[in-house]
Amino acid sequence: MKRWFITLGVVLISLSVINIREAVSQQTQQTQLDKSGLDIYCNAAGGDYHFVPQSNVSVCLLPDGTVLACNITSGKCSKSAFVSRNPNPSSKAVDDLVNLKFLQSIDIKLNNLASQVSSLVTGQNTIASLVGDVQALCSLSDLVPLARPLATGGTQTIIREPGDVCQRDSEGRLIFRVHNQGGIDAPVSTTRVFFGCPNATCTGPTQVDVATPALPGFSGVELVVPIPNSCFSTTTLKCDFTIGVDVAEAVTEANEANNTTAGVCGPSIL
Numbered sequence: 001m002k003r004w005f006i007t008l009g010v011v012l013i014s015l016s017v018i019n020i021r022e023a024v025s026q027q028t029q030q031t032q033l034d035k036s037g038l039d040i041y042c043n044a045a046g047g048d049y050h051f052v053p054q055s056n057v058s059v060c061l062l063p064d065g066t067v068l069a070c071n072i073t074s075g076k077c078s079k080s081a082f083v084s085r086n087p088n089p090s091s092k093a094v095d096d097l098v099n100l101k102f103l104q105s106i107d108i109k110l111n112n113l114a115s116q117v118s119s120l121v122t123g124q125n126t127i128a129s130l131v132g133d134v135q136a137l138c139s140l141s142d143l144v145p146l147a148r149p150l151a152t153g154g155t156q157t158i159i160r161e162p163g164d165v166c167q168r169d170s171e172g173r174l175i176f177r178v179h180n181q182g183g184i185d186a187p188v189s190t191t192r193v194f195f196g197c198p199n200a201t202c203t204g205p206t207q208v209d210v211a212t213p214a215l216p217g218f219s220g221v222e223l224v225v226p227i228p229n230s231c232f233s234t235t236t237l238k239c240d241f242t243i244g245v246d247v248a249e250a251v252t253e254a255n256e257a258n259n260t261t262a263g264v265c266g267p268s269i270l
Contacts, residue, residue: 034051034058034070034072035072035073035074035075036058036070036071036072036075036076036077037075038058038059038060038068038070038077039051039058039060041060041068042060042062042068045060045062045063046062046063047060047061047062047063047068048060048061051072056071056072056073057069057070057071057072058070058072066079066080067079067080139182139183139184139254140182140183140184140252140253140254141180141182141184141185141186141215141217141251141252141253141254142180142181142182142253142254142255142258143178143179143180143182143186143189143212143215143245143246143251143253143259144178144179144181144245144258144259144261145165145176145177145178145179145191145243145244145245145259145260145261146165146176146177146178146179146220146261147165147166147167147176147177148167148175148176148177148222149177165243165261165262165263166263166264166265166266168265168268169224172227172268173224173225173226173227174193174224174225174226174227174241174265175222175223175224175225176222176223176225176243177220177221177222177223178191178212178215178220178221178223178245179215179219179220180215180216180217180218180219180220181218182217182218182253182254183217183218184217185214185215185216185217186214186215186216186217186246186251186253187214187250187251188211188212188213188214188250189212189245189246189247189248189250189251190209190210190211190212190246190247190248190250191209191210191212191223191243191244191245191246191247192207192208192209192210192243192244192247193207193208193210193225193241193242193243193244194206194207194241194242194244195207195208195227195228195230195231195239195240195241196231196239196240196241197230197231198231198232198233198234198235198236198239198240199230199233199234201230202230206228206230206231208225208226209247210223210225212245212246227239227241227265227268232267237266237267238264238265238266239264239265239266240262240263240264241262241263241264241265242260242261242262242263243260243261243262243263244259244260245259245260246259
């Protein structure tokens with residue numbers, strides 16, 4: 001009999017230990033559940049505490065009608081006033097308020113997503129435009145006036161940008177390049193050079209037309225034009241000129257806006 005009582009006592013003590021562990025575990029889970037501590041504050045203030053799992057938000061309705069809402073993960077809280085005709089609002093009313101805040105949060109996220117999608121669409125349209133320009137270059141001719149590649153004395157050459165087109169040959173003539181940067185062959189065309197008239201003694205700009213041969217795609221030709229003496233200013237000793245390719249519009253081009261360029265040459269010392 002004595003042994004039976006001892007055994008019963010051990011069982012009761014074991015059950016007590018289990019109950020204490022469960023209570024501690026539940027308390028620990030509750031503490032981990034709401035990092036904001038709103039549940040403890042709400043109970044101490046005599047408020048009505050609620051937790052809505054789908055919104056990850058805990059809410060405390062205080063006796064004065066103030067509503068505290070906290071994110072249980074981050075611990076961030078907000079304060080607002082609860083308006084209700086019922087001085088003692090039900091749990092469902094508080095749940096509806098929390099769900100409303102949850103839906104408002106989703107609406108903000110959807111608006112941000114819509115803005116991001118709009119930016120992506122704009123980027124896609126820009127890419128499509130650039131692709132269209134490349135396709136146009138590959139499907140049409142495109143004549144442009146360029147400077148003659150500048151030799152450096154070795155095998156390397158420097159390609160000058162449009163606008164820096166003043167290069168002279170050994171006889172002092174203007175020499176430049178007409179290049180077809182499109183993928184389709186360009187037919188025979190005409191290149192026109194206008195030389196300025198800076199002095200009172202000249203009668204007007206000098207126009208020189210140069211026959212330009214047919215150019216396969218991505219190829220070019222060098223043209224040479226004498227510079228008239230009337231182009232040089234008696235004060236600056238400089239000559240302004242303009243080069244225009246395909247002046248008769250014999251070539252169907254991907255870009256008609258890049259057909260002209262201008263330059264300035266000083267006197268030639270031979």
